[in-house]
Amino acid sequence: MSEDPKPRRRQARGERRISQLLQAAADVFCANGYTATSTNAIAREAKVSPGTLYQYFPNKEAIAIELGGRLVHEMRERHGRIFTPENAALPLPELIDAVLDPMIEFNCLNPAFLALMHGSDVPGRIAEEHDELHASLLSQVRGLIGARAVPPLPADRLDRVADMAFAVFKGGLALVVAAPEGPAREAAVEELKKVMYRYLAPVVGEAVPAGAAGALTTPPTTR
Amino acid sequence: MSEDPKPRRRQARGERRISQLLQAAADVFCANGYTATSTNAIAREAKVSPGTLYQYFPNKEAIAIELGGRLVHEMRERHGRIFTPENAALPLPELIDAVLDPMIEFNCLNPAFLALMHGSDVPGRIAEEHDELHASLLSQVRGLIGARAVPPLPADRLDRVADMAFAVFKGGLALVVAAPEGPAREAAVEELKKVMYRYLAPVVGEAVPAGAAGALTTPPTTR
DNA sequence: TGATTACGCGAGCGATCACTCGTGTTTGCC
DNA sequence: GGCAAACACGAGTGATCGCTCGCGTAATCA
Incomplete structure (x- = not known):
């Protein structure tokens, strides 16, 4: 059960690509959901090839x-x-x-x-x-x-x-x-x-004023 | 834009199959979501063949x-x-x-x-x-x-x-x-x-009693 | 009873998807 | 400059999915 069998050296460029891919993935997941999102769509959103994506993520x-x-x-x-x-x-x-x-x-x-x-x-x-x-x-x-x-x-x-x-x-x-x-x-x-x-408020023992439909609490407080 | 171009005659058996398929679909959609659900899985859940499913639904x-x-x-x-x-x-x-x-x-x-x-x-x-x-x-x-x-x-x-x-x-x-x-x-x-x-309650002009953390409203009412 | 039509099947087809691989480019280090 | 390793590519591969098709069965009507 080794934690990092291959702690691959990354260059700054690689780290940037990872962030870029993750940002793209966030956008596409958000728009289409996880299952409906294809890895090729993530790569396209990040403006990289599918092969590049799989250099940084196993699946x-x-x-x-x-x-x-x-x-x-x-x-x-x-x-x-x-x-x-x-x-x-x-x-x-x-x-x-x-x-x-x-x-x-x-x-x-x-x-x-x-x-x-x-x-x-x-x-x-x-x-x-x-x-x-x-x-x-x-x-x-x-x-x-x-x-x-x-x-x-x-x-x-x-x-x-x-x-x-x-x-x-x-x-x-x-x-x-x-x-x-x-x-x-x-x-x-x-x-x-x-x-x-x-x-x-009632749980912590405070009263809610009846007419205060528009105010959160009584005027003297900070809000 | 005809509403029902082919109002196909159904037998009672067919209507039952439709309900059965819909119930199966509800279960599987509920468990896995729409995209992750395969039509074959719906057919399997309903104990029918994929072909039968597509006799009642175009897609x-x-x-x-x-x-x-x-x-x-x-x-x-x-x-x-x-x-x-x-x-x-x-x-x-x-x-x-x-x-x-x-x-x-x-x-x-x-x-x-x-x-x-x-x-x-x-x-x-x-x-x-x-x-x-x-x-x-x-x-x-x-x-x-x-x-x-x-x-x-x-x-x-x-x-x-x-x-x-x-x-x-x-x-x-x-x-x-x-x-x-x-x-x-x-x-x-x-x-x-x-x-x-x-x-x-405050919106409709009622007061919420302070100590009534456990009661929804005052005792005399029906609840 | 025979004809017609709805019902039921499941192997299989084309499309798409997750993922790979061979090749070429860039970077860091001596 | 020269070398090794990381980076980048994109056509291709096997698997899976939505869906079809040909054929057999059951129900309905004459």
Whole structure:
């Protein structure tokens, strides 16, 4: 079980080609899905020959694996900057900003992430990576909500709240990335934050004012 | 542009085969997605030969079209029974029950619906049908919310609220259908209804009690 | 009962796809 | 400059897929 039996020397040119191929793959996967995408189409998008593509990747699945792996890695790095003790101590509206904004930004910048992680026709290895990421993300959310719940939630209810909060976020995220860049998208983001706030506020013991259909929270706060 | 150039006579046996093939297609599409599904696999699942399959469908896309068409048709029938004047007059918690329960039931019974309507690798004709259904569904939701909003919402805000309510529902729906049948699924349904209630209550001028983390609404009501 | 038509089969055809290989070019190192 | 290795190419190969076709069976009608 050697990790790297052939740690082939790469030149700078090779590394550039790899990034170029991965970028092309992201575009085509995003537009057509994994299965419907041909390796020749990826090579064409990257303006190289099929032979060149196979110099850097052993097969089609490996392209998706590498692309997915890089995206997951970048996503995990963001987690580290999102789920910090400082953020955990923030008031709920600010906490929602602190968590949602980077998540949304990442997914808007990397639409291939959702395409790869959500498609039902992706290779098994990617689905595994996605499950791991999903589980770790979920446990962070559970921790965040569990630490603030007033009154404290039993474990099974905490699980359900975290699951639902995350699922609802994903639904809203789809709407956000589908919106055209600009004011429409930002309005969708604000709307999604309202959903999250109104759902979670009672869990953490805050009241939602009745007439505040347009405001996320009371005026005196920072938003 | 004749609608049915060859309205071929069918025997009862043929109609049964069609249903059988459609059911098999639903199962396989659901498990592997449209593109990754081979027509031979559908025939195998239905326990017939490839030749038999092609006696009833001119090509692979037609199978998905017919399946999608039947599901959309059934879904539209439900809309008629969901978005009625009586339901529109219901208090918010009961309205949410009246709208969500049939929707959830349908999607649990027909998982192929979500698979076909959400996949990025489906033939264009299905995507069109989905868009039409989505638009009509959304306008019904807009009507429901717009008629109750207190204070009344300007058109652009109403659009955003309806869009977000629907997107959030879809996210929660994915969680519900992914849950194992039984108490876990019903708990997820209740949780999703809480999300919808808490999001929409301020829009229609209701207050959400602060401590009511576990209750959807105040005790005296029917739930 | 015989004729007609729908139903059912599965080997096989053409097209496409993932992937290879022989050959030529560029780069890094002495 | 000379050599080895990485890079680049694109026609070609085997496999698979969507789909057909010829032939046999079952149902319907006269």
